[in-house]
Amino acid sequence: MNTELYCQVTGKSYPADDRRWKSESGAPLNLRFRSSLDRQRLTTRPPTMWRFREALPIENDENIVSFQEGYTPLLPFQVEGRPIFLKQEHLFPTGSFKDRGASVLISRAKELGVERVVEDSSGNAGAAIAAYAAQAGIACDIYVPDNTSPAKLAQIELYGARLHKIPGSRENTAEAARDAAKDHFYASHVWNPYFFQGTKTFSFEIWEQLGGQAPDTIILPAGHGTLLIGAHLGFKDLLSQGLIDRLPRLVAVQAENCAPLYKMWRDKLTAIPKLSSIGTMAEGIAIAEPTRAxxxxxxxxxxxxxVLVVSEPAIKKALLLACNQGLYIEPTSATVIAAYLLYPFKEGESVVAPLTGHGLKSTEKMLTLI
Ligand SMILES: Cc1ncc(COP(=O)(O)O)c(C=O)c1O
Structure with a gap:
């Protein structure tokens, strides 16, 4: 099977080195690629996400852009007496799980000989793309909403990217980036399918850390869904290679104040509903129009x-609960703990949730808790 891009809606395929970011029909692209896992070799390699080399679609090792990231700890934890494994994705080099996707996407940009990338984000993906572009020596323009946490802005600028703060909604930011992407490579964590090939390593690690098994359930924060879709891709890879015998149940979490996916799920809608944005402290999932809904x-x-929704007071309570037990995470990451408190847990069920971003990135919001 050749590696190729294909349209999610029409199925039309494009060569893998085509620099387009969407299909002719305007839909997102996926990647067709023969992924494999070599169980024997895993144990002989360093504990980074690149241990799953045969499952990552980069042709030449010399193009790999990496900080030796990954293999984040899976911490057994208790939330009000209920057991859960927390995967500490906030411990990545740039402080969020987005490094998984950025490492693969920027490696691919390097492989294609790209000289400048453009990306838009609520902050964390922008910081990750900026860091990996810096290592690759690729120039970088990052577009963010002008209310993004200052620590994320500092990170993006100090990695050497050109920072563009866009007033208005997250969608206004995306439009500004897409305009710039007419002349440059759009390294979008939402549109570019290579990003999801990176986030899928989240699942491979959980599978290994649980002794070669999938958990029953994974609870994930979902805005554009880069971790949700990546997690699914990873477990599908494991299933197709006979390394697990069933997929885990994937539960998406949204903030009540910005819950388009929840409304689509609940009301069986086929189009994204129009939402009036009232803001949420979970800035990472404040996505009114998820591209891959x-x-x-x-x-x-x-x-x-x-899909579960959590209120602002519930997010705050969960954040305090995590911090009071030594886990300094950003408000968006606390949504999964808030959701676990609502979740109808069954005795004996194994549940995993990621802590997606570091609290040090959101100091202003964290200070409001004191
Ligand atoms: C800390 C954190 N958690 C979760 C998410 C949600 O990721 P996605 O929009 O890909 O679903 C983000 C996105 O920026 C984030 O920054």
């Missing part, structure tokens, strides 16, 4: 998952 809903259906 349909793909996320299909995954939730396939895995018999669901």
């Amino acid at each position: 349909k793909q996320m809903l299909e995954i939730l259906k396939e895995t018999e998952g669901e």
